[in-house]
Amino acid sequence: MTNETLIEKYFSKRLTTDESLEFQKLYDTNPNFKQEVDFLKTVRTVTETEDDAQFKKQLESYESEYIPEEKSTTKTWLKPLIAAAGLILIMFSINFFMTSNSNEEKLFSTYFEPSKNVTSPIVRSADHETILNNAFIAYDEQNYKQAIALFESSYQTSKQSELLFYEGNSLLALGDTNLAIEKFKEHLKYSDILTHRSHWYLALAYLKIKQTDKAKHELNALLDSGETFKKAEATSLLKKLN
């Protein structure tokens, strides 16, 4: 077993008894091994601290939805107004649910989530000031307008077809559906590791503009491609459309 595998198993707590002994022996006798493991232990502590801090923020964000009790002493003249507003809201929502047209829209928002960046890990530092790196930073931060411009410019010079995929995702997230469709179609002309995934997003884009047949066609194409990405989602969406 390589040292790398041994270390990986150590951090995922999957070492067998024998492997534990081997690990401990290396740790005690090999200074380089010890240095690497100690570094990674620090990484573990740091990621734990950061992860906790993120989770704490998440919990705090829930609190914004709870209204403090003192504020609930609403002025009396507001009450009939609130009732009227409520009534109007109910009427609107009945109207909303009665129109079946919005069904596609709802399915779209249920299923659509911009793809994660699985192509290039981004680096925040001065010596990584490349257009592509900045494009992925903007994309990660959901700053899609900027991301689109940067992907476009990076694609023009590098002709890296995967960038079309992320550009399409950004356009779709911004609601620029027709342009997104163009991008995904263009991406499908190439063959890279993300090509099949474009079928999924193209299907959602068609769904958004209510071209259900084309959406179904793309979903079938995704399933036929043997790609496991979004397989379960595609199957369930297809069922709902049929």
Place this chain on the structure above:
Amino acid sequence: MEQHFVDALKNDDTKLIKVIYGDYRNEFIFFSKKYNIAEADSLDIYQEAFLAIRKHAISGKLQDVNSSFKTYLFGIGKHLIYNKLKEYSSKQSYDLILHKADADYEEITIDTSEKLTKEQELLRHYFKQLGKSCQQMLTLSFYRGLTNDEIATLEGYENEGVVRSQKSRCLKTLKNLIKNPLNND
């Protein structure tokens, strides 16, 4: 313990976490009122207890716990309430014994997390300069203890080889940031 609650905490199922958080929130505030905890403090304590139960879920500690999720959560809460009362009592005279009578929930002691050392703080500083996907990758590998295969499935990477090479790139970047801090600050 309810396995789906434990899984939700382990797998960051934010929707379900939000529901669980809401389910016990008001009852917990009411519970801490019995101990004369100020409302602002009781929310802090509730969140602290929630964070602690998540840590226990991730570390696998909840695997052999027989009590319900709620009993465990309130047990941790009780521990934190006692700590808070001690804090109150150091500021003014406060009779702690009065409150020991409550037997609804058994107190569950938790480890208080230690402050980061200088070296760790420094690493944290550089860690934050990494991209989101690198941060996520390292968190899943080292804190959560996921294997490369598991990360590939969870995050939609092509295969474990891609995860392996991305992870080593992330670590390399992190090490470079530490070595050459002048270029980056």
